[in-house]
Amino acid sequence: MQIGWCTLSCRFNQEEGVGDTPDSYAYDGNRVRKWNVTTTNYGKSWAAGDIVSCLIDLDEGSISFCLNGVSLGTAFSDISRGTGMAYFPAISLSFKESVAFNFGSRPLRYPVEGYRPLQDPPTVDLLKAQRLLGYLKNVLSTAIDVQEGRLLDKDPATWQLHGEPTVLITLVHIFNHFAPLMCKVYLVEDVLMNFLLGILEGGGAVGEHPLIQHLLDLMWLLMEDYEIHEFLKQLMMSLLRAYRFSPIVPDLGLQIHYLRLTIAILRHEKSRKYLLSNVLFDVLRSVVFFFIKSPLRVEEAGLQELIPTTWWPNRFNKEGKEIKDPTEETGEERLRRRAYERGCMRLKKRIEVVEELQVQILRLLLNNKDKGGGEASRYIFLNKFRKFLQENASNRGNPTVLCPPEYMVCFLHRLITALRSCWDEYQARSPSALCSEDSYVPPQLFYNGKVDYFDLQRLGGLLSHLRKMLKDDLASKANIVIDPSELQAVTMDDLEEEDESASSTAQRASAALAIGGALARPSWLSSPTLGRANRFLSTAAVSLMNPRRPLGALEKVKVRSLSVEQRTEDDIEGHHGNEGLLLGRPPEETDLPITENSLLEILDGAVMMYNLSVHQQLGKMVGVSDDVNEYALALKDTEEKIKRCPKRRPDILEELLKSQQVFLEKLNHLSRRLAWINVTIYSKEKMQDIYWLLQVCLRTIEHADRTGSLFAFMPEFYLNVAMNSYNALKNYFSPVSSMEELLGYEETLTRLAAILAKHFADPRIVGTDIKDSLMQALASYVCYPHSLRAVERISEEQQISMMKNLLAPYEQRPWAQTNWILVRLWRGCGFGYRYTRLPHLLKTKPEDANLPSLQKPCPSTLLQSHMAELLRGDPELASSFLNSVLNQLNWAFSEFIGMIQEIQQAAERLERNFVDSRQLKVCATCFDLSVSLLRVLEMTVTLVPDIFLDWSRSSSELLLRRLAQV
Known part of the structure; x- marks a missing residue:
């Protein structure tokens, strides 16, 4: 990425971009260089979330840049000027790179004295908004003594709208002028957001500041719907930008500040439901609120003060692996390691504050008690969450619409924490339900059509094929009957799906709009068409039979699967004999409640999230730990060479000392960065989350396996997550926490061994890729003593069956x-x-x-x-x-x-x-x-x-x- 300025005479192509022509000037923070035909070193390295200020001084003829408000110095001087010369902002991007420009439509985060934005601020509206806000503050800090007929000062934090006519009429007049201004992004960000942030500056819990709730009540009362909707949208967009682009400071104060205001807004029920329905997943990357970015420059993040002493492994075996034997540590090494661990613990406590606020946001979105004025928040969230998963599962070849994997990792951990909290709260109210430690996804979700799995592969192949081949088993085991005529029609539709013309696609989109569905949007989160599973189930006639006695003609109930956005609480939780998501319970499943059905679908979504991109990201971030080990090994080798260096060769000694200094500086930097990554990604708590997900998958696979042929309906990703999460626990978390320390570790290994031994040659599994994955997982399992012993602990019958499958003819x-x-x-x-x-x-x-x-x-x-x-x-x-x-x-x-x-x-x-x-x-x-x-x-x-x-x-x-x- 190269960003800077160019003139109209510049011509760019695939090979030449900004900075490659005589009249274009660019700064590249990735390569840390400046470009104007030739290139030289300049500036600092940038990272995602940084803000670059591009400054041009046409009086002096100079161009300079700032990174997060810190000047990088003059990059170019004596640039071309004169008649016919006009400079324009310019950028060259590589594949998958993106940038957001601010030419002045919003307040500049880092204004520079002596420079103006390309777009002048709305000065008149700004003064007007500040004056009106002053009037509003006066009303909030004034009380009327009706008996004595005089005004009294009061604490604005205790203000409430009591229906006093004089106050209400005054507020109506203020909002008559103020409301139109609050639809403009510049004023929302510069005036109102700062005012709301100021309310929370006193500290304490967000719930101790009810003024924001009362102000939102006032806005919904006095503003037109389109005004309050636009205001809330602009406010949330401003908050998200502020959170995302705030620099990392030692106490994470900026991030905490913006998250607290987000919580305060989402505590307001009407605002929360509007934002959930129309903004958080439709307009914004709301997942950004759950992300904690990793600082690339540790000195700017204050990690040098937070972790003053660094440490890295310095004992290795012949293969270059670290030797973890505390008895071999010297006293100095032990002191350094403990000081480093104390610094890591200080960092962890500060990050936990941010994580707790993020979980609070999700707890608000998962509220299912706020049923005043429509659906509860949880069911709105559930439908939007399913669409979010669909877009990330169905657009693997289009990276621009995918949620970045680093965001997905943080979102998954916060979601698991909030989900388990809600799950255990329900179990406390309903003792017969399962606790979160024993949670699993019941098998009927995979075949009853109540949950859309889009076009994701099932273990037995395509859903339409399985429905056709296993319709008798569905009727006998799950009490679901499919009308043969409808089945044939849908099967043909599936076969012709690839040949549909653009016109029929447009007609389907129009139909979706007519029934309340959403059309595709050009934003980051567009609304996709329904997956194959939903199209199949929306046309197939599915009847529910009573398992106790045969049904009469009048007792048969038609059940159809609804569009994701049309589902209601009754469709999900069930009512009056309707089992909702649990329709079609097989005889192998208990009729006792597991938990609320909505939580089961969120759990299913969490497993899918791990499969989409979380596992790959966990493997990617291990690279920092590998770098530390490589540099530590190189440093140790260099120090040994220094000891052996003959005194008659001072030139070699000098070079070795320089190398030693380079390695030390790099290790100091990497060890602090690794501390951040270990706390945010590889901590013991994060390891527990992945372990819990592994156990969920194992229980889900075991329950689905008991259904016999219906096991083929299970999506492949459950087996993938079981194998990959074990791999992550064994290989990715090991530098920080050991898998052997996890509760029930031996039993979990044995259960996974039983699944691999049984299903690597399971005839119900037809996909080539998943069969290969199972075979490779079993092959890896027998290579390590602890996992091989787990294979030896499974039942003798399973062992003999596995060996018999291994001895089948190779041809x-x-x-x-x-x-x-x-x-x-x-x-x-x-x-x-x-x-x-x-x-x-x-x-x-x-x-x-x-x-x-x-x-x-x-x-x-x-x-x-x-x-x-x-x-x-x-x-x-x-x-x-x-x-x-x-x-x-x-x-x-x-x-x-x-x-x-x-x-x-x-x-x-x-x-x-x-x-x-x-x-x-x-x-x-x-x-x-x-x-x-x-x-x-x-x-x-x-x-x-x-x-x-x-x-x-x-x-x-x-x-x-x-x-x-x-």
């Missing part, structure tokens, strides 16, 4: 991962298998040390014994398995030999030539496959020699001959 499925799992179960028992990595190969890189394939051998004699029993007891299985292994071995080794010969012939040619790197990779892969297949063959021969030597078996002689050929 019928992708076999490489299956074979690799068998190799890992054997590794450490075979010939020459004592090494993790062969000693003649290069040392493992630190970043590769956690790879499953590079773990120390941990064979499972228990699973080996099950394998031996299966092969010994089932001659047909043994014959088909060994023949498939030998066939694949012949193929892999033949391919390897053929490629080696081609490479050798190419190397012997006289002319210069290069071997294609892809050919080398394929050759290496064929060699690895050959070795792995030989290891499985070795395991089979060792464990079950009878297969080859027992002549009572019909296949023994043939298998022995094939083995001898190998």
Whole structure:
């Protein structure tokens, strides 16, 4: 991104942007350089949320820039001026970059003396608004003594509208002039927002300042609807901008200030419902309110004062992994580490204040008791939240409309905290309900059509296909009957969906508008069309049958799925015998209440959020911790070189000392930045949230599995989140907290092992990607001792079933991962298998040390014994398995030999030539496959020699001959 000034004569294209032409001048904070045909170092590095002031002085002929109000100095002097020369703001953006301009339509955050904005402030309206606000303040601070007929001073904080005629008439006159001004963004931000912020400056809880509630009551009373609507929209937009673009200060005071005012506004019921219905998700990125940005420049965020002492790991093993042994610490190292931890704790307490305010906002939005004047806030939020998920799930190829993953991480954690709080409050009122610790999503949500899963893949394939194939099971198990004629019509509609013309799309949009749906908006959060699931369910006739007795013709109830924005509390929670979201309860599910249905849908949405982008972001932010380890390793290596440096080489010593200083500065910076990331993303509380989500997924999968064939309706993302959240807990949170410290850790590992062992070859799962993911997860699971022991703790029946699936003939499925799992179960028992990595190969890189394939051998004699029993007891299985292994071995080794010969012939040619790197990779892969297949063959021969030597078996002689050929 390059931002600055240019003239009309500049011509830009894909290769040349601002600063690449003679009359354009730019500053690039990403590369920390200035550009005007040539480039030189200038300024500071910028980050998302920073404010850049672009200053041009046409008297002096100079251009300069400020970053968050701090001058970066003159960038360009003696710029071209004269007749016909006019400069315009200009910017060059790369893919996925965005910027918001303020030319003066809003108050400048950092005005610079001697410079004017391009757009002059509305001075007349500003004076008028300030005068009217002064009149309003006078009314608030004045009381009328009716008996004595005189005015009295009073505390404005205690003001209430009591219906006094004189006060009311005065306020009507004030608002008659004030209301039109409050629709203008400049006046809202400069006058009214500052006034409202001033009310809260006294401190204390937001609820201790009722004046804002009374003022909002007054505005709804005295302003026209369109005026109060526009005012609230502009006020929330101003608050969001102020929160997002405020610099990080040590006490986070600015962020706290804006969040407190947001809470005060949302405490007003009528305003909250209007904002929820029309602004928070439709116009704004309201998720920004739940984000805590990470400072790129730690000195500006005050982290040097907050964490004066830095620390980083300085003991590593041969593979470059940190050694966490407190007994080996020196006294000085221990003091530094403890001082660093105290600084991190101070930072954590300050960030927790912001997080608590963010949770309060969500608690207000999840209020389901404010039913005065329409739907409760929770049900408005629920419908908007579902649309938010749909837009982020359906626009994966269009990054401009997606919620940034760093926002999604913070939003998920605040949502989980608020959700669990509401869940446990309901459980306290209804003791028969489940507590949040035992929460799960009941399986009927996946097939009854009450929750829209858009076009997300189900375990068994497309929803329309599942409805058609499993309609009998739906009728018998879930009491849901689908009209065959409607089913056929919708199935055909699904088939022709891709061929719909633009005109039919427009007609569908018009129809959506006619029934109250929202058309697509060009804003960040546009309203998408309904997903395939909803279109299917809105036309399919679904009947509910009583499970106790057959229904008469008059008792059948037609149930249709509503558009997301049309659903009401009754549609979600149910009433008068209607089960709402829990329609179609299977016999395996209890009829006791789990919790409120609305909370179940929010829980389902939280799981989906993790799958959309949270997991990827958790993996991305681990990079800072990896950087710290790399620099610490480099520093330790440099210090050892300094000790060994001969005294006769002062030149080398000088260079080493310079390198040491560079590494120290970088580590000081990174360790403070890492402290912030560990508190906001990888803290113990955040780890508990992800662990809770993992347990929710495990319970949900277990309950859905009990429904038999209806398990196919479960969305794939539940299995993905179960696998990915475990991976995150094991690999991403480990520098801060250990997964072993979590309550019920061993049991959770065993339950996940049972799910992987059962479903990696489940015929109800048809998706290639999810089947591969399950296979890879199981392969990774058997590489680590603690997770392998979990596999050994599952029931013997499940172990035998898993081994039987692993021994199925290779020709019928992708076999490489299956074979690799068998190799890992054997590794450490075979010939020459004592090494993790062969000693003649290069040392493992630190970043590769956690790879499953590079773990120390941990064979499972228990699973080996099950394998031996299966092969010994089932001659047909043994014959088909060994023949498939030998066939694949012949193929892999033949391919390897053929490629080696081609490479050798190419190397012997006289002319210069290069071997294609892809050919080398394929050759290496064929060699690895050959070795792995030989290891499985070795395991089979060792464990079950009878297969080859027992002549009572019909296949023994043939298998022995094939083995001898190998």
